[in-house]
Amino acid sequence: MGEITHVSKLTIQEPANRSEVNEARDRVLEEAILAMQVAADHIDAIFYIANRPMRVQAIRVVQATAGTDAGAQGYNVEKLTGTQGPSAGVNLLAADVNMKTEVANTVGSKALTATAADLELAGGDRLAFDRNEAPTTGLTNSVIAVALIPV
Numbered sequence: 001m002g003e004i005t006h007v008s009k010l011t012i013q014e015p016a017n018r019s020e021v022n023e024a025r026d027r028v029l030e031e032a033i034l035a036m037q038v039a040a041d042h043i044d045a046i047f048y049i050a051n052r053p054m055r056v057q058a059i060r061v062v063q064a065t066a067g068t069d070a071g072a073q074g075y076n077v078e079k080l081t082g083t084q085g086p087s088a089g090v091n092l093l094a095a096d097v098n099m100k101t102e103v104a105n106t107v108g109s110k111a112l113t114a115t116a117a118d119l120e121l122a123g124g125d126r127l128a129f130d131r132n133e134a135p136t137t138g139l140t141n142s143v144i145a146v147a148l149i150p151v
Contacts, residue, residue, distance in 0.1 A: 044086030048127040048146070056092055056119040056127075058147040062107045066100050068138035073099040075131045077144060079118060086128040090118045096132055099139050120151065 059077055067073040074096030078089035094111040102108060112119060121127075127146060 042129065042131065044128060044130050046080065046086060046126045046128045050121040050123055050125045050127075050148075052123050053151045054121040054148045055151045056112065056121070056146060057149055059093060059110045059112065060107050060145045060147075061097050061102060061110060062105065062141075062143050063099065063102050063139060064105055064141035065138055066102060066104065068100070069133075071133060073133050073139070075099065075129060077146065078128045078130045079121060080126040080128050081122070087130045089126075089128060089130070090115075091130075092118060092127075099142065121148075 056079075076091040076093050076096050078086065079092055080086070080089040090113075092113055094113055097108075097110060129144065
């Protein structure tokens, strides 16, 4: 029988921190899950409640048909804290979305506020749709999508 001249040790290493693996999985699962359809007569409304600290990463919009009213037709997405109601929060977009000038059926990524702290949500903070004018006519299939990640 031959002599053993070399022994190799194979080590299978588990992730150092299982919670980091779970957190990474949650980030992938939770990103870009919020979407709100906006109707022509839609007024201010809350559409999300954070269940833990989150960060807004992006806001995208799309609509099939533009509004046709004579005046400007704008909206913003707001962060609400404490007891704030819709239209009393902090705007998350650098500028209002104009429902009359968005290109039909084209997803637009909107510029976020330059104030980083405004994009951080604590557990219990809410996101709201804030229309700045009266309801519009002609608007169809308008959707706001907000991408969030846990922090």
